[in-house]
């Protein structure tokens with residue numbers, strides 16, 4: 001691919017599509033960049049996200065991408081000229097039993113070897129970092145560069161910044177098909193029947209990417225799953241880090257308004273995988289609250305103010321799938337973020353824009369995440 005003027009069509013107005021649109025226009029102001037979003041930007045996983053910005057506990061193949069993203073997060077509001085709600089309060093994954101403590105000790109060395117600045121902390125330090133933790137806490141792993149943002153604010157920040165740089169973001173307009181000519185994608189068929197020609201099409205359609213790709217013979221093993229979140233009523237500020245727990249599904253943070261946000265991968269029901277609709281499961285609400293209160297007992301006094309879910313694409317190895325597709329020119333994919341894509345959106349967008357423009361693809365950041373491993 002050359003780096004001259006190009007027409008790029010992005011399917012999907014989630015964080016990956018929006019971040020790519022922003023980076024494209026910044027790197028190549030002459031490029032025509034269109035984002036097709038069949039609903040509203042952030043409608044699916046991105047807007048529902050727990051918005052944790054962490055490198056701790058990631059698979060080795062994602063660490064470089066996450067470290068590079070975390071390097072950018074503190075400056076992101078300035079870069080986007082918009083507010084993401086980002087706060088770097090650290091991450092603390094605690095152990096409440098022997099098995100958890102053994103796992104905590106086992107994970108620190110290999111993460112540090114890859115440059116992830118985690119440290120093993122004893123119970124006293126864990127309690128100092130997060131007063132109120134369960135008295136059973138044995139200690140845990142602390143990562144001072146982890147933090148969190150606000151999901152919808154972040155989606156809107158990327159959309160605003162991409163629009164400001166001249167990307168066209170169409171809401172309420174879907175992509176019905178990719179149009180091929182021989183082995184090349186040459187256009188995207190819009191849901192209004194129009195054909196939008198392109199040099200490159202990026203499929204960043206989250207849990208609905210696989211269907212679009214299958215229509216041109218690219219079969220990716222993606223599965224959509226609903227992930228559920230709880231938000232409590234507000235309390236005075238007391239919890240700074242994002243808290244997780246070894247052996248129990250939990251991500252817990254206190255937001256700027258004092259409410260606690262509780263997640264950790266609890267399932268929601270998805271009645272029809274073809275559409276963006278979910279139902280909160282009572283069992284997940286109960287289980288999620290139980291785990292959160294066991295780890296952080298002050299939550300016993302809090303009630304659930306709201307619950308929701310988002311549908312996310314999972315791959316068989318729970319790692320995203322990025323980049324070009326062998327044998328199909330003019331096509332890029334970015335999907336399968338498997339419940340942990342929020343934090344890496346800044347770098348994913350940078351990588352994809354470079355691939356679309358034929359610039360240095362920063363291959364060292366996403367080695368092991370390419371399409372070839374899954375097809």
Ligand SMILES: Cc1cc2nc3c(=O)[nH]c(=O)nc-3n(C[C@H](O)[C@H](O)[C@H](O)COP(=O)(O)OP(=O)(O)OC[C@H]3O[C@@H](n4cnc5c(N)ncnc54)[C@H](O)[C@@H]3O)c2cc1C
Nearest residue numbers: 012014016038044045046050052175206310337341342343
């Ligand atoms: C509840 C929950 C909690 C999470 N917590 C975290 C966290 O704490 N930290 C973290 O790093 N990650 C987290 N994640 C994961 C993260 O939010 C996602 O990985 C990320 O937002 C995925 O972004 P995306 O752009 O790939 O997908 P999406 O946000 O799902 O966007 C895809 C978009 O494509 C659109 N689309 C699909 N098909 C078409 C079509 N044919 N035409 C036009 N538009 C189409 C959809 O409408 C959708 O808006 C969480 C996810 C969920 C659901």
